[in-house]
Amino acid sequence: MTDLTVKIPAPAWSEAQRLAVLRRFDILDTEPEQAFDDIARMAAQLCQAPVGLITFIDEGRHWFKAVVGLEAGEAVPPFCAQAILQPGLLIVPDARKDPRFAGNPFSRSGPALRFYAGAVIRTDEGLPLGTVCAMDRTARPEGLTPEQAETLAALARAVMNLLRLRRAEQRLALEQDPFAQLADALPQMVWSSRSDGHDEYSNAHWYRFTGASPGSALGRGWIEMIHPDDREEVLARWQHASQTGEPYEATCRLRHHSGEYRWMLARALPARDARGAIERWFGTYTDIHAWKESEALAAESRERYRALLEASAVMLWLATPEGMLTHIEGALDAGGLAETSYRGMDWLDAVHPEDRARVRAAWQWALSSGSAYQNEFRIRLADGEHRWMLANAVAVRNPDGSIREWVGSLADIHDRKQAEEKLRASEERLRLALHAGRMFAWEQDLTTNYVTRSQNTVALLGIGSGTLDEFLERVHPEDRGLRQHFAQQAKAQGSYASEFRYILPSGKVIWLGSRAELASPNRLVGVTFDITERRVAEEEIWRTANHDSLTGLPNRGLFHQRLEQALADAKRQQSRVNLLLIDLDDFKDVNDTLGHDAGDALLKETAARLSAMIRSCDTVARLGGDEFAILVLDPYTLQDAADLAGRLVARLREPFTYKKRVVSSRASIGVAAFPEHHFEPAELMKNADIALYRAKAQGRNRVLTYSPLMRREIEERVALGADLREALARDQMIPFYQPKVSLETGRIVGFEVLARWHHPSKGLLTPAYFGAAFDDADLAPAIRRQLVAKVVGDMREWLDGNLEIGRIAMNLSSADFSQPRLVEEILDVLQGARIPPSRLEVEITETVLLGRSAEGVSTILQQFRDTGVSIALDDFGTGYASLMHLKHFPVDHVKIDRAFIKDLGQNGDDEVIVGAVIGLGRSLGLRVTAEGVESRDQERHLRRLGCEDGQGFLYSVPVPGCGVPPLLLRGL
Known part of the structure; x- marks a missing residue:
């Protein structure tokens, strides 16, 4: 197989030509400019990429004029150096697979930029100056659509037009300078210099006569052109004129481009500032060679x-x-x-x-x-x-x-x-540039307020030259005061810029931007340009950045800004602020059963209902996912806000129809308020979130108002979590065992494993102290792993002692079922100890089956059952859908909750329920165990009702592993 190579035709330009043209545009190392930043941002948005750049390729570096989406100091592969060699766009779908960049460390290390699309910024003569490009950290094999590619190329042409416009603006002052025009029209060599003799300007005749390259005479380079024998005299005369301010005159020989020296008459007059100090010199060289001879x-x-x-x-x-x-x-x-x-x-x-x-x-x-x-x-x-x-x-x-x-x-x-023809062409280009850029030039006489405007003003604004008042009458009333002070600000600061709205004769409102410079004490010159599209784009960008794209509501960022402002105002005005955090209880179920389009419809319907129930001064926002927030301002009290939350819960509970299907949902709301609960935005949000968490924990579909007790409970749970992590690190979790007894034979048929914490200072702690840890996605699996290892070790020891232990039941929490390798982890430990899976029973409560991942739980339980592990449903009868669970989940064993056993024999309803459960279990072929058996009378009733097994203090309290053999050997 041959290596893949990329052949690029040799460019028709030289690097020296390209660099010379680039530097003539005077763009390198300039400050950021909004127009360039907007184009870079549009390039990124157009290509749906996180990074947008405008780069110029200088000798030995890539210089960024505009940067969007890059962190400071983040490295960029040398895509652009390759892009300027291309006749068209350069598209790099994946830098790691492109032979030009695959070996470059920038494409592999750190958050590498792998996708690149760049359009060349090219002059009319075909010289490439840089690129407008978009980049992504993810490979994009599809590249760009034709529309994206065409628009990206158009953005590159727009940057070229900006460069020409900048250059035209820079040259405009010089080209409109009467001195420069006259200088190039005169046959003499005309020059100007600073007061210290450093040349600032020489006309075209100087360069034609000397043969020097344009710009080389600036500074004190003119001294080198004078005949060595004449330099001392010339410098002496120049020094005398500089010190006295007298007119300068000297005759000297000046080197011609042919190499010969010709006699010149040098004359200059000083120009002074308002204080009389010499500001610069204006002079001429006149060829007097023939006259001298x-x-x-x-x-x-x-x-x-x-x-x-x-x-x-x-x-x-x-x-x-x-x-x-x-x-x-x-x-x-x-x-x-x-x-x-x-x-x-x-x-x-x-x-x-x-x-x-x-x-x-x-x-x-x-x-x-x-x-x-x-x-x-x-x-x-x-x-x-x-x-x-x-x-x-x-x-x-x-x-x-x-x-x-x-x-x-x-x-x-x-x-x-x-030069005149070039000036006319330049003026025409300037006219076209003004027209293309929707701008006009103007000059204002500050003594009369008469404004002279360029001809295209009539087409743009519907007015020509005239008094300032005529213009101000059309400025939007809300902006008129700002525009009236424009001239004063420009005069005071030397330059000024502002943006304002303008009403066209048609009634249409546009945005204009004006920049002005103080040309003389009573004269302002400037340009005004149409920025309507930019302002509209900025407003759209702001809206996109601050609003949720699906519902149109304010997003989290804008909501936090409004919360901060509302709290600041409330502190200053001693008013009230109420905060409601809302979470949809059944959103995932709607997504899973009806599809994400139905979920989107639910979110939009929720947004509409919430918006319809608040005042215009309040704010409803979507914080993300199915979480919303409402900011309710004064004069609503905390009780008013809680009442509103109750009405919101009722309204959100009402079903609606989507694509002929009924969609319904419930919501939980947490409420917090200023000044009752906190004065800082972050803390008030945290308090409302705590209230929301408690509302969901208490069964959802309800409203809870924050109280300090809720925070203390949270803090205690956090502290408990830290202590438990340390306990796990020190191997302090140990298993205790409570036997399950056959009511028919009185023999032990198995044990339930109960977790205990051997605390170094508090002694032996039960789950009543640390049970909240079993809801933690990190702690619960860690506790289970430590217990499983010890339980399996005990089982191996008992079996080696020929003890009949029956099945050992382990409780698994909802957090355990979120672990992708739950079954494999437990079976690996059993296999390592050579214990058959049939010796293990997994106990789950109905809360596990009521979770949002019920389908995944069913799959995991079936995997256990397929290996021989028995499945027991603990606390049976306390849930609201127990019969449905027996139908849909692989259950072998049900355990009647102790609440029905406690008053057995005294409460007829309990006896009916226990009998029904036993009969149901027998009909379904399930083993039934009664929990909480504490008396012989309870045992007799259970035996009479046909219950197979019992478990409780009547037989034994939970014992450590070393206490199991004595129980098995002596019997109960």
């Missing part, structure tokens, strides 16, 4: 150059009064314009065909009118490329006013035009 030229040349410099021209040209070009200066430096190619009117042939007619008409108008000329157009260079140029020209006149010649300049503005 031509300082020795004639005065006319100097005058021409000075005019050109004043016009900030890159190229200079001269033309005749008729417009024929006669001279071009600096053509080669400006990008390949050849003088011979543009002499005369030939320069018009080089103008782009689309611009030619317009340029010709404007030039002819200037020639005819003598007006100054200015025009922008595209011109073909020597290499065939068309570039945008700015042409300026003025007429030089003779003394008589006639035109002697034209002097003009031609500046390359191609970069500026491209």
Whole structure:
């Protein structure tokens, strides 16, 4: 068999490209943002998974922008690094079976994340930046549905849109900054720096001239570009300007991208804050290389150059009064314009065909009118490329006013035009982003309260630019006061954000979020966005998290919050709080007999009935399973609450019809109240629960109000449990034996095992002291195991002594029958001692058969009987369904309860009942034993009635194992 391998095609991008684009979005190591958290949460909910993430893959790490469902420090397998290599979604049904992750320790140690579904966050150019993913600690072979996969991919695209929006917001301020726009439009190299000389900005001309990569000039990197011979002088001038605040000016040689140094004129002016301190410097570098080299030229040349410099021209040209070009200066430096190619009117042939007619008409108008000329157009260079140029020209006149010649300049503005086009495209993208994000930008004049809004406001809100009052009139009345103070808060804090409701012209109410920054003392700028869907989702999430999905009632968490608030209010107002805990007595029986859909119907019907019987100020909740709770507030007293509980029990007892079947149930209720029972929520809940427990223990279908005695009994039972655990550890549980005697022969036919606790200080204790332990699911089996081991040891010793012991009867509790290996455990001990199962009898009371696991009890009893173990029904006649139990359970032996034997011979009813039981046993082929025989008169009546066996103090008190042989040897 060949190894399973996964082939991934090589990506069409390089890691360096991907990382560069990722860092341009400036998302790494940023603070959590609600929009990203919401998407991660939606990804988890969409995929029905506990974990949702938004990750970005940096060099050497997976950085989480949003995390839902992971504990701090919990390890995550490197799924996402594989996901970004995929053309589509990456689905990993089980990491332990996937060759890419099977060997990874993260997929096997601790609470391993085994299922993964990730969609790639990808740029328009196809560069993967990270993933939106959902993970589960359980393998999911089915993966995702097509709808889930498509929606997960849509969430990844939504994250990409968020990234673009963040970037657009960051760039918006810079792109709208008039300084930045002007800087890129000027032919000079423009820069700004902090007061200490660290550059903050350089325009595009700087990077084009130096060949440096964008951003490398920031800080003090500009010093390295200056000729080493000029640095000392430049730094001295800079230091002087920084200290005095005087304008900065210096000439120096600056390194060109070709490697040569060119002369530049550096100038800068300081910008001061409100206190007069220098905040930053704004400056330019002007190329004066040609000027420096031509300082020795004639005065006319100097005058021409000075005019050109004043016009900030890159190229200079001269033309005749008729417009024929006669001279071009600096053509080669400006990008390949050849003088011979543009002499005369030939320069018009080089103008782009689309611009030619317009340029010709404007030039002819200037020639005819003598007006100054200015025009922008595209011109073909020597290499065939068309570039945008700015042409300026003025007429030089003779003394008589006639035109002697034209002097003009031609500046390359191609970069500026491209920047303008990019700005227009950026503004369009911003417009589309605002539209897609259902948001609008605005600016508020704090002196007039006039608000200028972006154009899409009309479509979103039904209003355009206008006064603040016009907007406030549409804000929801409950939120208007908050929104009125928005500007004051933003002005006081520098920035502010708020959320509020807004009423559209149609009457529909939506939620808006606003963020504002103080741009100047009297100007606020900000954005407002539609958050209706988010608020609706949050409200739904809150409802889902705080309400029961089946009944719609508040769940345990919300109920505890309301209980805490109600108690806090009651303490402050000296009022009352009543707490009712409700448990359905027969819920499991409905589920087992009619199905879980009927159980769900019962829960919903219960919720409806409880809700209908309380006031609007009260709270009914489903705590889980079949347990409900009601919070009843003032002015209800404790007695009022108990009366209400009684009415609730009666109402819940009424049957209802579900799918043509009658469903009925009963309920038990425990009641506790403040201030009577406690003032802390947890303790009040505990007291109500204690009352509920007692109500169920007393027969169910009733209401009990808490009393301190109940808690003391619970505490005593807990203390008893601790003592019994220590007794078991010290092997202090021992068996005593009481004989069963044949009433016909007087011989011993068996013994019943009775548990005793050999307490080191209290002596020998009977179940009257520790009988509650037999209801404990942990203690009862432990006591039984210790007794069985000792009983079987005694039986082996007696049989080895050739004593006829008959059957030894062991009592089993309800808790014993919850043990899955009960039969195997007892039979293993018997087999280990070589004792036939026929020597053992299992005694159970009717309370065992009345439990919720009656079907399981019947199965276990049949397993005992199949091995030869006899089954005895103890305390027969005290239950309400004894005859039914004889029919449905494998019983061999019935023991008449001592309550019917006590007055035998004196009470005619008891004699009738005992006779009936004996006759019933004989008819069914069952052996009958009378318990509690204490007199010869009772014995005679039993013998006359045909009872086979008797047990009681008449024959012997319970004796330890060492007392059994003497009883057998001497007889009774």
